[in-house]
Amino acid sequence: MIVAFATWFRTTTKMRLVCVLLVIFLVVAGICLVLRFTSNSPVSYDNPQDRFKYGSTGGEIDSGIPYSVWKALPELFPEYLPGKGYASLGFLYEEGKDLPIGVSMRRVQGVDRVFFNCAICHAGSYRKAPSDPPQYVVGMPSNTVDLRGFYEFLFNAAKSEKFNPGLILAEIKRQGIHEDLLNRTILRYYAIFAMQNSLVGRSDRLSFIMSEPEFGPGRIDTFNPAKALLNFRMCKAPDSEKIGVADFPSIWNQRQREGMQLHWDGNNTSVDERNRSAAFGTGAYPPTLDRDYLHWVEGWLLDAKPPKYSYSIDQGRAARGAQIYATLCAECHGKNGQEFHTGEAKLGTVTPIEYIGTDRSRLDSYTYDLAANQNLIYTGYGEERFSHFRKTYGYANMPLDGIWLRAPYLHNGSVANMRELLEPAAKRVKVFYRGNDVYDPVNLGFVYNVPDQGDRKFFRYDTIVPGNGNRGHEGWAYGTDLIPADKDALIEYLKTF
Amino acid sequence: MFKISPVWRRRLIVIGSIVVVLAAVLGITAWYKFFRVVPEEPFANAEERFKYGSLDGENTAGLPYWIWVAMPRVCSKYLPGPGGYRSLGIPWEEGHEMPVGFTKRIIGFPRVANNCASCHTASYRTKAGETPVYVAAGPNHTTNIQGFLRFVTTCAKDDSFNPDTLLAEIEQHTHLDLIDRLAFRYLIIPRTKKALTDRDGQLGWMNRQGIPDWGPGRDDPMNLTKYFMTGMPWDSTVGSADFPSTWDLDIREGMSLNWGGETPSPRSVIIDSALGLQADPKTVEQHAAWIQDFLRSKRPPKYPFPIDAGLSAKGEAVYKKECAYCHALGSGSRVGTVIDVSEVGTDANRLNTWTAEAARIANQTVAKLGITRKDMVKTNGYQSVPLDGLWLRAPYLHNGSVPDLREMLEPQEKRTKLFWNGYDVYDPVGVGFDTQSAEAQRTGFRFDTSLKGNGNQGHLYGTKLSAGDKQALLEYMKTL
Numbered sequence: 004m005i006v007a008f009a010t011w012f013r014t015t016t017k018m019r020l021v022c023v024l025l026v027i028f029l030v031v032a033g034i035c036l037v038l039r040f041t042s043n044s045p046v047s048y049d050n051p052q053d054r055f056k057y058g059s060t061g062g063e064i065d066s067g068i069p070y071s072v073w074k075a076l077p078e079l080f081p082e083y084l085p086g087k088g089y090a091s092l093g094f095l096y097e098e099g100k101d102l103p104i105g106v107s108m109r110r111v112q113g114v115d116r117v118f119f120n121c122a123i124c125h126a127g128s129y130r131k132a133p134s135d136p137p138q139y140v141v142g143m144p145s146n147t148v149d150l151r152g153f154y155e156f157l158f159n160a161a162k163s164e165k166f167n168p169g170l171i172l173a174e175i176k177r178q179g180i181h182e183d184l185l186n187r188t189i190l191r192y193y194a195i196f197a198m199q200n201s202l203v204g205r206s207d208r209l210s211f212i213m214s215e216p217e218f219g220p221g222r223i224d225t226f227n228p229a230k231a232l233l234n235f236r237m238c239k240a241p242d243s244e245k246i247g248v249a250d251f252p253s254i255w256n257q258r259q260r261e262g263m264q265l266h267w268d269g270n271n272t273s274v275d276e277r278n279r280s281a282a283f284g285t286g287a288y289p290p291t292l293d294r295d296y297l298h299w300v301e302g303w304l305l306d307a308k309p310p311k312y313s314y315s316i317d318q319g320r321a322a323r324g325a326q327i328y329a330t331l332c333a334e335c336h337g338k339n340g341q342e343f344h345t346g347e348a349k350l351g352t353v354t355p356i357e358y359i360g361t362d363r364s365r366l367d368s369y370t371y372d373l374a375a376n377q378n379l380i381y382t383g384y385g386e387e388r389f390s391h392f393r394k395t396y397g398y399a400n401m402p403l404d405g406i407w408l409r410a411p412y413l414h415n416g417s418v419a420n421m422r423e424l425l426e427p428a429a430k431r432v433k434v435f436y437r438g439n440d441v442y443d444p445v446n447l448g449f450v451y452n453v454p455d456q457g458d459r460k461f462f463r464y465d466t467i468v469p470g471n472g473n474r475g476h477e478g479w480a481y482g483t484d485l486i487p488a489d490k491d492a493l494i495e496y497l498k499t500f
Numbered sequence: 501m502f503k504i505s506p507v508w509r510r511r512l513i514v515i516g517s518i519v520v521v522l523a524a525v526l527g528i529t530a531w532y533k534f535f536r537v538v539p540e541e542p543f544a545n546a547e548e549r550f551k552y553g554s555l556d557g558e559n560t561a562g563l564p565y566w567i568w569v570a571m572p573r574v575c576s577k578y579l580p581g582p583g584g585y586r587s588l589g590i591p592w593e594e595g596h597e598m599p600v601g602f603t604k605r606i607i608g609f610p611r612v613a614n615n616c617a618s619c620h621t622a623s624y625r626t627k628a629g630e631t632p633v634y635v636a637a638g639p640n641h642t643t644n645i646q647g648f649l650r651f652v653t654t655c656a657k658d659d660s661f662n663p664d665t666l667l668a669e670i671e672q673h674t675h676l677d678l679i680d681r682l683a684f685r686y687l688i689i690p691r692t693k694k695a696l697t698d699r700d701g702q703l704g705w706m707n708r709q710g711i712p713d714w715g716p717g718r719d720d721p722m723n724l725t726k727y728f729m730t731g732m733p734w735d736s737t738v739g740s741a742d743f744p745s746t747w748d749l750d751i752r753e754g755m756s757l758n759w760g761g762e763t764p765s766p767r768s769v770i771i772d773s774a775l776g777l778q779a780d781p782k783t784v785e786q787h788a789a790w791i792q793d794f795l796r797s798k799r800p801p802k803y804p805f806p807i808d809a810g811l812s813a814k815g816e817a818v819y820k821k822e823c824a825y826c827h828a829l830g831s832g833s834r835v836g837t838v839i840d841v842s843e844v845g846t847d848a849n850r851l852n853t854w855t856a857e858a859a860r861i862a863n864q865t866v867a868k869l870g871i872t873r874k875d876m877v878k879t880n881g882y883q884s885v886p887l888d889g890l891w892l893r894a895p896y897l898h899n900g901s902v903p904d905l906r907e908m909l910e911p912q913e914k915r916t917k918l919f920w921n922g923y924d925v926y927d928p929v930g931v932g933f934d935t936q937s938a939e940a941q942r943t944g945f946r947f948d949t950s951l952k953g954n955g956n957q958g959h960l961y962g963t964k965l966s967a968g969d970k971q972a973l974l975e976y977m978k979t980l
Contacts, residue, residue, distance in 0.1 A: 065672070234573040235582035241942065244582075290675040356629075371631060372583030375592035375599070379569055382597060383674035390595040396629045 039113040039185075045293065046108045051303055055141050056097075056122045058300070059107035061293035066286025067116030069194060070108060071182050075174035076160055083159040085152070086458055092156070093147030093220045093438060095128055095139060104139060105148070114186055114194070119285045121300060123148060124223065124251045128440045129408065129449070131313075133456055137440055142307050143408040144251035146449060147438055149220045149462070154206075155213065161202035168195045211237040211245060216469060218248050219462030220438035222416055223284075225249050225266065226369045232283065233376050246470035247368030250416035256404050258305040259344055263351025267414035268366050269399030270374065273391040275301065279381060280389070289381050309340075309405025312498040314444045324496025327489055331482050335400035340500025343402040355397040361475030365414050366398065406500045410448030411437060417466055417473035420448025421497060425490045427483045428474040436461035447494050533679060534608035546794040547636050551617045552596075554603040555787050561778030562611030563652070564688050565604060570669040575655035580647065581943070588651065589642035589716045589922050591623050591634045600634060601643075609680070609688070614777050616770070616791060618643065619719070619743045622892050623924045626804050628939060632924055637747040637798045638892050641717035641900070641933065642922050644945065649703060656696030663689045702727075705734040712952055714740050715945035716922030718900055721758065722854040724776060730861035738953035739853030742900035748888045749795040751829060755836030759898035760851050761883040762859065767792055768873040772866070781869040800889020803978040805928040815976025818969045822962050826884040840881040845958030847899055854878060890980045894932035895921055901949050901956035904932025905977055909970045912957045920944030931974055 045059035068076075077088045085091045094103035102108065105123025108115055127146045128137035160166055168191040175182060182190065206213070208231040212224050224247040230237060237245070249267050257274050264270070265277045278301055282292055328339070337343025337350040345351055356363050371394040381387040398414055412418040419435045420443060435451040438461040443450050454461055466473040477483045482493060504512070543549040563571075572584035581587040585599055592599040601618025604610055622638025625631070655661055663685040670676065676684065705711070705727060706720060714720060720739045726732055741759050749766045756762070757769045770788040779787060819828075826834045841848050856878040863875040882898055896902040903919045904927065919935035922944040927934045934940045935947075949956040962973060 230582060233584060234576045235584065236576045236579050236587070237582050239581040239587075288672050290671065290673070370583070371594075372586040374594050375586050376584045378592070378595065378597050380673075382569065388597060390597075393594050394631055 042110055042113055044110050045296070052141060055120075055300060055303060056104045056126060057100075057102065057107055058120055058296050059109045059118075059293055060120050060282050060285040060287040060296055060300075061109075061291045062118040062120070062282070062286030063107065063109040063116040064111050064291040065288055067109065067111060067118045068198065069182075069186075069190065070115040070117050071175040071180045072171055072190070072195070072198070073117045074178055074180055075171050076157075078178070079165055079170060079174050080156070080160040080163065083156045085460065089153070091459070092149045092152045093145075094123075094153075095126065095137070095147065097139060105145075114189070121254070121281070121285065124150065124284065125254045127221075127408065129313075129442045130440055131442060133441055138313075140310055140408060142253055142255045142304070142309065143405065144221060144253050146221045146251075146410075147440055149218070149438070150223050151213070151218045152220075154209070157202055158206040158213075161199050161206070166195070166199055168192070171195055208232075208234060211240075215246050215248065216471070217462070219464060221411075222248050222250050224368070225365075226373060228283070229280075229377065229380075230373060233373075235373075235376075243364075243367045244370055245368065246364040248470045249365045249414050250411070252401075253309065253405055253409050254304055255307045255309050256305075256402065257301070257307070259402065260351070262345040263402075264353055264395070264399045267398055268369055268395045269351075269353040269397070270369055270393055270395055271391045276389055276391045279387065280377075289384055289387070309408060309500075312407050313442075314498075316498050317495050320492050320495040321499055322496075323489075324492035324494070327482070327485065327493045328496050331480065331485075332403075332493075337402045340402075340404045340406065340497075343404070349400050350402060351400060353395045353397040353399050357397075359398055359475050360477070361398060361413055362415055362417065362470060362472035364470040364472075366396070370394065403497065403500050406497055407447055411435075411451070411464075412448075413473070413476060415471060417464070417471055419451035420446040421494050422446040422490070423448075424476065425482050425485065425493065427477045431466075431473050433466050433473075435464050437464050438462045447497065529679065532608070533683060536606070536608050538606035540605065546790070547798070550615075550636050550791065550794050550798075551600045551621065552598055552603055553615060553790075554605050554613065555615050555774050555777055556780035556783045557613040557615075557774075557778040558603065558605040558611040559607055559780065562605070562607070562613045564684075564692055565610035565612050566670045566674070566684070567666060567689065567692055568612040569673070570666050571652065571655050571661075574660050574665055574669050575651070575658055578651050578654050578658070580644075585648070588644045588647045589623075590618075590648070591621050591632070591640070591642065593634060594631070600636075601640075609683075616746070616773060616777070619645065620746045622745075624804070624892060624933070625925045628925050633801075633804075635801055635892060637745065637795055638800070638889065639717065639743045639745045641743070641894065642924050644714070644716045644922065645719050646706065646714040647716075649699075650707070653696050653700035653703065656693050657700065661689075661693055708734075710952075711738055712740065712948075712954060713945070715947060717895075718742055720853065722760070722762065722850070722858075725772065725862060726853065726855075726858045728776060729772075729865045730858050732858060732861065737849065737853040739850040740900075740953040741850050741898050742895065744885070745800065745889055745893050746795050747798040747800050748886070749792060750797065751886060751888070752836065755886075756838055756879070756883050759882055760854060761838035761879045761881070762854055762876050763874075764877065765874040766795070768876070770795075771871060771873050772862075772876075775866070775869075781871060785871060800892065803891045804926070805978075807978050808975050811972050811975040812979055813976075815969075815972035815974065818962075818965065818973040819976050822965070822973070823887075826961075827887050829886060834884050835886055837884060838879045838881040839884050842881075844882055845960065846882060846897055847901065847953060847955035847957065849953040849955070850898055851880070851882065887977070887980045891931060891978050895919075895935070895947075896932070897956065897959060899954060901947070901954050903935040903947075904930035905974055906930045906932070906970075908959070909962045909965065909973065911960055911963045915949070915956045917949050917956075919947050921947050931978060 043064065048054040048058055077084060089103055090096055096103050102117060104126045105119055106117050107120045108117045122141060124145050126139060126141045127143040128139050130137045172187060172191060212227050212231065215224060227247045261274050262272055264272055271277050278297060282297060334348045335350060337347055343350055356366055374392040374394045377389045377392045380389040410420050412424045418424045418431055423431045436454055439450045439453060439456065441450040465471060540554055543553060572579060579587045586592055590599045598604050600621045601614055603613050603615050617636060619640050620637055621640050622635040623632045623642050666689055667684060718740050721741050722739050723737065752766055756764050757766060763769045763772065767788055770791050771784055774784050774787055775781065824833065829835055841851055859876040859878050866873060894904055896905065896908050900921065902908050902915055907915045920940045921935055923934055923940035925934045948954060
């Protein structure tokens with residue numbers, strides 16, 4: 004064999020040499036292309052805080068937006084944004100960072116793509132005065148991000164005539180973002196059209212959610228998107244199940260929550276399953292979920308703690324409040340903000356809707372039929388298949404860790420602050436503003452009565468709108484009959500959570 | 501013979517070996533991907549097996565699992581509402597992968613078929629804000645079997661039933677390897693499309709003009725048997741019949757079964773019904789044995805609302821006087837025998853779907869499969885059934901034409917002509933399901949007693965009792 008080759012090689016002509024080189028070139032180029040188009044590597048972070056804020060759940064693989072297109076869109080479609088850039092949707096930009104908190108990047112098939120991670124909904128900000136820099140807190144419910152506003156922006160852009168390769172590539176070039184020739188070619192002739200088709204398709208499936216009343220910042224419909232995923236025939240659904248808006252929850256102290264009825268209506272008792280369910284919101288599907296990352300997040304959240312209250316606390320008054328808490332609140336909400344655990348009285352169980360009396364839209368949006376169909380989510384992946392979803396008939400009693408950062412209150416964020424929550428519904432404000440991150444230590448919540456600040460308009464929350472009702476969680480058992488001094492004491496104590 | 505040089509012999513051996521190895525790899529792969537039968541995991545108990553156990557029908561009648569998963573999403577427009585298969589009233593326990601009555605087996609790839617529980621699992625709620633209770637062996641009154649059959653065949657004929665659309669849906673939820681993807685694209689999806697389209701043709705008789713819909717909780721059992729087992733030509737008969745309860749089979753030994761009493765033994769009914777579900781004739785007798793074992797001792801559930809004991813005791817006396825002669829167990833009773841249709845006076849359509857000729861050919865067909873069972877017969881009436889678990893067996897009469905027990909005690913003029921069935925919230929006043937509320941009308945099936953086969957006449961026993969006696973009898977019947 005070797006001899007034969009040597010003979011052949013000795014008798015070779017220049018042409019043959021060229022052929023050999025060409026073959027070598029093609030093989031190398033082929034390998035490069037294969038490597039490029041099978042590439043799938045997230046941008047990774049060592050610092051846990053950064054890893055939570057910017058790490059990838061795998062959502063970019065199916066749902067990702069090419070980084071360069073992500074950068075181009077706000078410049079090309081400012082008419083679909085409330086202000087300048089994604090920041091105008093309440094996305095939080097840390098100093099020196101190119102992407103906002105909750106947006107991750109991954110190179111898939113040679114293209115850098117971005118999409119969401121857990122932090123888009125579970126990181127927030129507060130400040131003591133409008134002029135202060137914001138403090139970013141991971142694990143707290145996002146109080147500024149208008150996620151539906153983001154989708155409206157994307158869908159509107161995708162349906163616009165301006166959504167075409169020529170304009171988008173020109174904008175990318177104008178911003179000086181480098182995409183190599185191959186990527187530019189792919190973007191021009193395939194990727195941008197594919198993205199447009201996929202967005203238009205998705206907006207069709209989600210159209211019934213888009214026709215719900217506005218969510219505003221810090222809220223999303225949690226389970227109607229699952230119906231869209233399963234392509235339920237929603238045009239035939241009763242109105243009672245069409246509004247499922249809910250406040251983002253905090254996600255600290257997951258270890259203590261294992262076994263509790265999770266989600267606002269307590270429809271699942273498995274932290275693991277709840278997380279895979281939530282990962283759909285980051286665009287991660289069963290085949291694309293980055294399991295290593297999600298397991299890391301799960302582990303990290305087990306003992307993640309809320310930050311301490313950042314103002315002074317009157318210890319004497321708080322001590323008196325502790326007694327009131329023990330009498331009225333502890334049975335449902337746990338011993339205190341730190342020492343609560345599963346199995347403690349009614350903590351982590353569901354209070355029937357007839358008793359708690361809060362707005363029932365979110366409860367009714369989650370149906371038995373959805374629970375049954377969720378049995379097939381993650382099927383094909385053994386133990387990962389969903390098997391813990393249950394239809395419930397009330398809302399779950401939550402632990403109150405870090406409660407000071409979890410305003411506005413109730414599952415739909417309909418009560419502006421803690422002081423309001425201790426008033427009967429008739430005395431709670433009917434209209435207030437959400438999305439302001441300036442803290443209000445007197446009332447324990449965010450500033451709620453300011454419609455705008457600088458160029459930023461806040462969301463006008465009207466409690467008359469379906470799904471926004473602020474009734475319930477009232478009466479003697481809920482502390483709304485306490486005398487003012489006792490309410491003050493209770494609020495003081497809740498600051499220690 | 502020509503001589504082969506040693507060099508060529510060696511080469512041939514090498515080439516031959518390569519071919520053999522390749523063929524073996526190919527063969528093993530094909531066997532693994534398409535024919536490998538994975539035994540069922542054992543079930544926790546007999547009831548679980550009844551609800552989810554295979555009858556070995558997956559090979560002939562099985563839908564590929566992933567297509568079954570994708571169909572309600574791809575063809576959602578052909579479903580009556582949101583909720584995938586649930587919108588057809590199919591019982592589906594929380595946490596359980598398969599709906600009740602749906603089996604999953606791996607024969608090369610996972611496949612889905614049905615078992616007895618799809619028609620014999622009842623569902624009830626005591627109020628709307630409550631999770632349904634499923635009762636195995638109870639009569640299913642929520643599942644629209646005809647709707648399900650029509651859904652899968654209509655979907656198969658739809659443009660969206662194509663490899664691109666189906667694979668896009670499937671691969672959003674699971675990873676398929678290259679061989680599976682190719683198999684789905686070029687074999688499994690086209691073959692499923694053809695099989696379901698063919699089935700649509702076989703079921704054409706029920707889709708003809710003028711043949712009323714079954715609605716939930718019913719099928720046309722004797723026409724199904726007739727057309728599938730005898731190959732007799734389609735006729736114009738309509739035999740819509742309520743799914744019966746199948747518990748307490750021990751007390752039914754020796755009785756005639758099926759509404760018309762056409763089948764003289766529980767075992768025969770189980771075998772014939774399983775064959776109707778495309779069970780494998782080779783193993784159907786083994787399956788019939790465990791099913792019968794379970795149903796022999798499966799008891800109906802107790803009435804879930806309070807019962808007035810005093811009133812019920814009074815009602816028992818009325819029952820003994822008015823009903824026991826046909827419905828109570830014991831000697832001298834006519835229970836389990838066929839009462840001539842001229843006597844009972846109920847809608848005769850169901851009876852007329854079956855003929856002596858059909859019985860003869862069906863018996864031959866079963867015998868040819870090598871199965872020994874008591875033969876079917878032709879009768880001229882309806883069976884007087886035992887009334888065990890009666891409260892959960894609404895709506896009443898063989899065709900489900902009377903919504904509740906209260907109306908059973910009224911003459912035809914006073915029985916409701918239009919109601920909505922398939923809603924599973926119980927109405928303890930009428931003793932039956934809620935068939936009139938807004939929610940019943942929204943989710944239920946409009947049952948019109950003026951349509952062929954839906955007549956609510958006959959069985960006028962007890963209709964002339966005093967109001968007090970009726971009330972007492974009604975109370976007692978809750979205890980059965």
